[in-house]
Structure formats: C-alpha cells, structure tokens
Amino acid sequence: MVRWEKPFTNHYAAFLASWAKELSWKSVAAHFHTSWQTVCSAVESVVNYGLTHRNLDSVTALGVDEIAWHKGHKYLTLVYQINPGARRLFWVGEKRTQETMSSFFADMTKLKAGFSAQIRVICSDMWKSYLKIIAKHLPQAINVLDRFHIMQKFGKALDKVRSEEAKRLRQAKQPPLLSKTRWCFLKRRENLTEKQGFKLNELLKMNLRTVKAYLLREQFQKLWEYRSPGWAGKFLEQWSHAAIFSRLEPMKDLARMLTAHRPLILNYFRAKKQFNSGIVEGLNRKINLTIRKSFGFRTLKIAKVYLYHQLGELPEPDFAHKFW
Secondary structure, three states, X not given: XXXXXXXXXXXXXXXXXXXXXXXXXXXXXXXXXXXXXXXXXXXXXXXXXXXXXXXXXXXXXXXEEEEEEEXXXXXXXXXXXXXXXEEEEEEEEEOOOHHHHHHHHHHHHHHOOXXXXXXXXXXXXXXXXXXXXHHHHOOOOEEEEOHHHHHHHHHHHHHHHHHHHHHHHHHOOOOOOOOOOHHHHHOOHHHOOHHHHHHHHHHOOOOOHHHHHHHHHHHHHHHHHOOOHHHXXXXXHHHHHHHHOOOOHHHHHHHHHHHHOHHHHHHHHHOOOOOOHHHHHHHHHHHHHHHHHOOOOOOHHHHHHHHHHHHOOOOOOOOOOOOO
C-alpha cells in the first residue's frame, strides 16, 4: 500500500492531481471546494511517488538545455530523456553552472548505481559549464552539439556584420541600403514575406559585406546534408578556411569557434542524425508554454513540482478502485 504523509487520502490526492493536469491549481481548488495549498500538496505527493518509482533502466539518450524562468538572468537547467518513443522531462536544476550539472549526475547515481555508464548519446549546446561536466561523467557517450544553437550563433554573427555595415554607410552618407533589412537576412527564405523576398533578391545583387556573410551562412547549411562524418569534416574545414579569409571579423570568430568544437559537431553524423536539437527545442517549447499558462512560478520548488507533473511522464500508483 502506497503511503503519503499528507492530511488527505491517497485516492483524494491522485484525484486532485489528475484534474491539476487539465486545469490551473486555483481552478481545481475552486471546483472541489478546497484550498490551493491542498492541491499543491496533492500534486507534490503524486510527483514524489513518480520520481521515486520511475524506471531508469531504459534511459540511454539525454538532452540538456536551459530556459529563463524569471527576469534578471535566472535560469533552469533542464535534462530530458530523448530516447525514441520515450521523450520526457527528466530533471530540473537551478542555474546553469558546473555545480548544477554535477548535481544532476549525483542525483541519478543515488537513484541507480551505474546510471552514467548506460548513457550512449547526449545532446547539448556549447555552454562550457555543461561540456566540461558531461565530458567528465560521460566519456563513453556521443555528445551531439545542438544544431539549433549553432545556427543561432550564425544569426548573431550575420546581424553584427549587417549593423556594422549599416552604421558605416550612414557615416559615409551613402544610401541606407540596409535600413529595415534585418529579418530579410535572418529569416529562412521560405518564411520571408513577398516584400522581404523581393528586397533580399535586390540586395544579393550588390557587393555588400552583409551579403558575403549571408552567403557564407547559406553555404554552411549544406553541412547538415552530409551523412558521413569524414565528408562532413572536410566540408567544415573548407568552409572555415573560406570564412577566415572573408575579412569579416564576426564570421572569422565563428569559424574559429566551430573549429574548436569540430569533434562535437561531427558527432551529429556519428549518431546517424537520430538525435538533434529539434527534439530538445520541441520539449523546450512545451516548457515555455507551460510556464506561460501558469503565469510563472514564485518559487523553484513549485516550478519543479509543476513541470515534473505536466511533462515528466511519471508513473502513478495503481488503486484497487477508481472513483473518477
């Protein structure tokens, strides 16, 4: 018999928690004539049971990312299970530091000895705090760098080239060719409006530094079409060489960074393209939607309980009778 040390029955806790997945905790409390605190305690009881009884044996692939959950650069580190057919929120930690990632591995080791040894693939971005601890605890795993964040850095480098060139044109009192063109360059071509597409086609005919940077980014997109790590590595090497000699400082800095992370970038191909940033970003969107629906969280404790309950796919106790 499952026993929760709370001032309500197990059935009542599970009943309130089931409705709390569909409605806000405030609405559940109002509908069933109880308090918000009682609903919170019920959900917390169900979450604690689920975290204690979940099966860790099948977890072989993880995804790591961070989200902002409060103003003032306050972050949560999120670890997901991203096995095919089993994708869920796996762990939530405060901040995005080395200590945070170390806490994750310490918590998992307490739950299951040898947990780290069973991980085969982990997806992450280029945040050094994550990479250092991942390399320490998962030397046998393939660390796939987040494709989304790689292309995001391209967007930042390209926008920096554009803003610097627009400033130079203004100072030289030349026509404002790059005025209101930011999204023409940053959007994917298929997402451009008709007006933006026409404007971009006109700009591509001009000898602008921004155009050169844009073409370098578009050329890099071909990397993801390769299947072999060897051929992908050759392409990355050639692209980096072209970027270094482009005389565009933001693109040169980007090329150096990609060269430094070359082995991790090529792990995307070693993992047979089965694991990518799309999985993690899809789960992140669910997290952000959940936070917006709840109008944010006052405390870290409540944030963890709510997120695990909504997205943790946690096991629930079996009862002899169902009353709802």
